[in-house]
Amino acid sequence: MSKNKKLLLGLLFDGCGYISYIFPPFDFVWAPLSAYLMTRLYKGRSGKVAAVISFIEEALPIVDFIPSFTLMWIYTYVFGKTETKKKVIEIKQ
Numbered sequence: 845m846s847k848n849k850k851l852l853l854g855l856l857f858d859g860c861g862y863i864s865y866i867f868p869p870f871d872f873v874w875a876p877l878s879a880y881l882m883t884r885l886y887k888g889r890s891g892k893v894a895a896v897i898s899f900i901e902e903a904l905p906i907v908d909f910i911p912s913f914t915l916m917w918i919y920t921y922v923f924g925k926t927e928t929k930k931k932v933i934e935i936k937q
Contacts, residue, residue, distance in 0.1 A: 851917050851921075853913070854911075854916070854917045855914060857878060857881055857913045858913050858914055860874060860878075861878065861911075861912075862908075864908055865908070871902060871905070874902055875902040878899065878902050878912070878913075879899035880895070882894045882895040882898045882912070882916065883895045885913070886920060890916075890920070894912065894916045897912060898913070898916075
């Protein structure tokens with residue numbers, strides 16, 4: 845899946861998290877579903893950690909505004925990928 849598609853899905857999923865402000869019982873369904881979707885979008889250990897954080901964030905009513913999917917995308921594609929950056933530097937030299 846491309847990184848742009850993951851970003852669009854992440855924005856959509858973060859938007860779904862705001863439904864609980866209008867309909868609070870939605871959190872009972874959305875918290876486990878958001879954790880599952882996080883593990884499907886991001887593989888490995890970072891995806892599992894993000895899934896736990898997403899579950900907790902969606903289950904607690906006070907911190908429900910944090911865009912966890914978007915933050916995970918930023919972590920993965922902006923701050924991550926050090927190997928790719930090293931390869932680009934090696935190719936330029």
